[in-house]
Amino acid sequence: xxxxLPRLIRLGRQVDPIIIGALSxxxxxxxxxxxxxxxxxxxxxxxxxxxxxSSLACGGSLxxxxxxxxxxEMIHNYSLVMDDIIDHAKLRRGQPTIRVRAGxxxxxxxxxxxxxxxxxxxxxxxxxxxxxxxxxxxxxxxxDGERLDLLFEQAGxxxxxxxxxxxxxxxxxxxxxxxxxxxxALFRASxxxxxxxxxxxxxxxxxxxxxxxxAGLAFQVMDDVLDIFGNATGKQSAKDIIxxxxxxxxxxxxxxxxxxxxxxxxxxxxxAKRVSPKLAEKARRIIGKTPAxxxxxxxxxxxxxxxxxxxxxxxxxxxxxGLGELAEEFVKRTY
Amino acid sequence: xxxxLPRLIRLGRQVDPIIIGALSxxxxxxxxxxxxxxxxxxxxxxxxxxxxxSSLACGGSLxxxxxxxxxxEMIHNYSLVMDDIIDHAKLRRGQPTIRVRAGxxxxxxxxxxxxxxxxxxxxxxxxxxxxxxxxxxxxxxxxDGERLDLLFEQAGxxxxxxxxxxxxxxxxxxxxxxxxxxxxALFRASxxxxxxxxxxxxxxxxxxxxxxxxAGLAFQVMDDVLDIFGNATGKQSAKDIIxxxxxxxxxxxxxxxxxxxxxxxxxxxxxAKRVSPKLAEKARRIIGKTPAxxxxxxxxxxxxxxxxxxxxxxxxxxxxxGLGELAEEFVKRTY
Numbered sequence: 001x002x003x004x005l006p007r008l009i010r011l012g013r014q015v016d017p018i019i020i021g022a023l024s025x026x027x028x029x030x031x032x033x034x035x036x037x038x039x040x041x042x043x044x045x046x047x048x049x050x051x052x053x054s055s056l057a058c059g060g061s062l063x064x065x066x067x068x069x070x071x072x073e074m075i076h077n078y079s080l081v082m083d084d085i086i087d088h089a090k091l092r093r094g095q096p097t098i099r100v101r102a103g104x105x106x107x108x109x110x111x112x113x114x115x116x117x118x119x120x121x122x123x124x125x126x127x128x129x130x131x132x133x134x135x136x137x138x139x140x141x142x143x144d145g146e147r148l149d150l151l152f153e154q155a156g157x158x159x160x161x162x163x164x165x166x167x168x169x170x171x172x173x174x175x176x177x178x179x180x181x182x183x184x185a186l187f188r189a190s191x192x193x194x195x196x197x198x199x200x201x202x203x204x205x206x207x208x209x210x211x212x213x214x215a216g217l218a219f220q221v222m223d224d225v226l227d228i229f230g231n232a233t234g235k236q237s238a239k240d241i242i243x244x245x246x247x248x249x250x251x252x253x254x255x256x257x258x259x260x261x262x263x264x265x266x267x268x269x270x271x272a273k274r275v276s277p278k279l280a281e282k283a284r285r286i287i288g289k290t291p292a293x294x295x296x297x298x299x300x301x302x303x304x305x306x307x308x309x310x311x312x313x314x315x316x317x318x319x320x321x322g323l324g325e326l327a328e329e330f331v332k333r334t335y
Numbered sequence: 336x337x338x339x340l341p342r343l344i345r346l347g348r349q350v351d352p353i354i355i356g357a358l359s360x361x362x363x364x365x366x367x368x369x370x371x372x373x374x375x376x377x378x379x380x381x382x383x384x385x386x387x388x389s390s391l392a393c394g395g396s397l398x399x400x401x402x403x404x405x406x407x408e409m410i411h412n413y414s415l416v417m418d419d420i421i422d423h424a425k426l427r428r429g430q431p432t433i434r435v436r437a438g439x440x441x442x443x444x445x446x447x448x449x450x451x452x453x454x455x456x457x458x459x460x461x462x463x464x465x466x467x468x469x470x471x472x473x474x475x476x477x478x479d480g481e482r483l484d485l486l487f488e489q490a491g492x493x494x495x496x497x498x499x500x501x502x503x504x505x506x507x508x509x510x511x512x513x514x515x516x517x518x519x520a521l522f523r524a525s526x527x528x529x530x531x532x533x534x535x536x537x538x539x540x541x542x543x544x545x546x547x548x549x550a551g552l553a554f555q556v557m558d559d560v561l562d563i564f565g566n567a568t569g570k571q572s573a574k575d576i577i578x579x580x581x582x583x584x585x586x587x588x589x590x591x592x593x594x595x596x597x598x599x600x601x602x603x604x605x606x607a608k609r610v611s612p613k614l615a616e617k618a619r620r621i622i623g624k625t626p627a628x629x630x631x632x633x634x635x636x637x638x639x640x641x642x643x644x645x646x647x648x649x650x651x652x653x654x655x656x657g658l659g660e661l662a663e664e665f666v667k668r669t670y
Contacts (some may be wrong), residue, residue: 027479056429082447086440103494105421108443112417112478115450134468143447144362150440159438161369200387217413 005211005329011052013044014062015070022070034102035110038077041095045150047190050215050326054194054208055320067125068197071135072190074118079142079186081111087145089189103284129197138189152178152247154270169248170255177246179220180213184241191323208308213309215327221300222331224248228284229293238280245271249296250287257290279287297331304331343657346387347380349397350405357405357452369437370445373412376430382409384523385550385661389529389543392654402460403528406470409453411521414477416446421481422578431533463473465531473524480517485511487582489605505581513582514555515548521553526658539649546645550662553638557666558632559583563622573615579605584631587620596627632666639666 019039024032048069055065083089084097085107091097093124099107118135125131150157152175157261167174191212195205227240228250240248246255251270255263269275269283287293314320349579354374359367383404396597404500418424419432420442421668433662436441450622460466467603485492487510487640503581563574575583581590586605604610604618622628642662649655 026475030500031482082443084445086557102496103492105492106482106494106496108417109482112450115447116475118476119465119467135453140361140448141452143451147366147441147444157438157440157669159441161437165365228355234572260639276503 006231008182012049015048042093050190051194054191055198058198058200060198063067141181141185148178150197155244183220188213211310218303219330254287255293347384350383353405377428386529387548389526390533393535396531413449432654456662476520477558484515488579490579519551549642554665558634588627589622625632
């Protein structure tokens with residue numbers, strides 16, 4: 001049975017009523033529509049899908065997997081709303097961000113409220129203590145990953161801590177630590193929480209953890225590649241370059257391959273006070289001279305293979321296959 | 336035995352090593368000094384003191400009360416760091432705020448990290464499930480109280496939600512709901528968590544809850560009074576008026592007492608695009624024409640009496656007396 005992404009996503013979407021219900025509990029109607037706004041504008045719920053499929057693959061029931069899946073999806077969106085505040089983002093999923101819609105201070109309060117609702121939903125999960133432990137540790141990692149991501153910015157923010165501690169030497173190792181915490185940790189939590197909920201053995205749970213971790217690394221590496229080189233629909237944003245980010249796999253690969261003159265020029269662009277679209281285009285041309293795209297795609301493919309290798313031990317159930325296809329979508333994706 | 340405030344506070348200060356220890360766990364030395372900065376610049380730890388005294392008054396041990404006290408103090412400081420971000424505050428306890436010291440985005444990440452550390456310390460408390468339940472519900476209240484406080488602002492912020500939903504009609508009832516959530520809820524949590532930790536009966540716990548709630552209301556009402564009329568050292572900031580806040584007991588009382596002309600003028604000042612020190616002084620003079628100060632102090636005194644009345648049932652132990660004196664300090668205070 002081949003599952004297309006839309007079919008996989010339909011699984012994850014089942015967490016929406018749980019989230020909307022938890023958010024509206026105990027708040028005035030006027031405010032609760034604002035609380036749920038962020039969830040109503042879309043989102044693919046791939047992390048929720050991963051929780052559900054992992055749970056089903058371990059013999060769990062769909063019903064018991066939905067609340068743990070909602071927890072993971074809430075964590076993701078909590079971090080998105082905070083990130084949008086940190087990055088002064090105007091759009092998310094093609095719609096105004098909550099900070100634009102409601103205002104900066106209210107967006108911050110809404111994100112803080114999300115954090116408490118995460119705890120409410122955790123309480124309703126089977127094995128809530130274990131779920132909470134994974135959730136809290138993961139949130140700490142996400143927060144630290146965001147810090148490392150900010151430290152990779154080569155200019156822009158005036159935050160004293162960033163100005164003093166900025167990462168100026170390209171390092172793939174530090175990059176992997178950053179994306180591991182920022183992105184892969186929550187995917188690892190997704191497959192782990194799914195397995196835990198289904199009462200999987202310690203050994204099986206470790207396998208699922210590894211699957212999620214590697215799938216998450218593949219996801220973020222591809223995200224970086226698409227940011228610089230665009231997807232099949234031809235869209236390129238180079239948002240990372242405009243935001244002075246050296247913490248992008250393609251940028252780091254290019255810096256490794258480039259001759260001194262070009263490398264210095266690329267670094268100068270990232271350090272520019274303002275990166276115009278023209279400058280960003282120039283950076284992209286410099287990166288394009290190198291095998292950075294191929295090399296980066298190979299990195300993503302490598303993580304994908306590692307993720308799929310973990311699944312072999314769990315037989316050929318439709319759910320394990322679904323997880324394999326989900327990870328493949330992370331690398332194939334055009335979204 | 337008469338306890339002076341410094342002696343009471345010394346009790347609460349014992350949570351500091353617990354907090355600093357929990358914050359530094361698992362983060363780089365460079366970053367952990369920034370994480371604990373906010374706690375090292377001071378703070379009176381009155382909420383921690385309240386947890387400890389409540390626990391001791393219910394027969395609990397000092398040792399078992401320290402971690403619950405650290406939880407409450409962390410919640411308080413989590414909300415302070417977020418408030419300083421929301422209010423663009425430059426100083427806190429006479430020192431640069433963490434958002435000034437580290438930068439806005441890093442301050443936000445630090446506050447988010449505080450929230451996770453709260454959960455770590457909760458896990459180490461005796462009766463952690465109950466402590467967590469009180470903590471989470473209280474944080475929700477604090478967040479909603481902050482929203483109501485922002486809605487009381489008569490001008491300034493451009494947040495679409497605030498512009499549309501602003502509270503324009505003076506209401507003491509809504510004010511009490513606001514300060515109840517924003518301030519009194521955490522004092523109520525302090526005395527409740529103290530009692531719970533000591534294994535107090537349901538009835539005793541309810542008494543302690545009421546004590547903390549009323550003491551907290553007295554605390555916030557006095558805070559408002561001191562903001563407008565200054566303390567014994569003669570310092571007046573009228574920060575609330577400069578920040579367009581109608582959610583101050585003295586302002587609301589004055590609006591009740593004033594003849595139409597003066598009332599309209601006071602309202603206009605609160606709605607001014609920018610409230611200059613001169614305008615704020617004018618507002619203070621208008622408020623000074625009314626019995627607002629006396630009436631507000633009576634409100635605080637009333638809550639203090641209610642708080643102390645709750646303690647009678649718990650005998651004349653030195654700890655119950657300490658709680659009475661603590662609440663008295665909230666009303667007497669010149670800080």
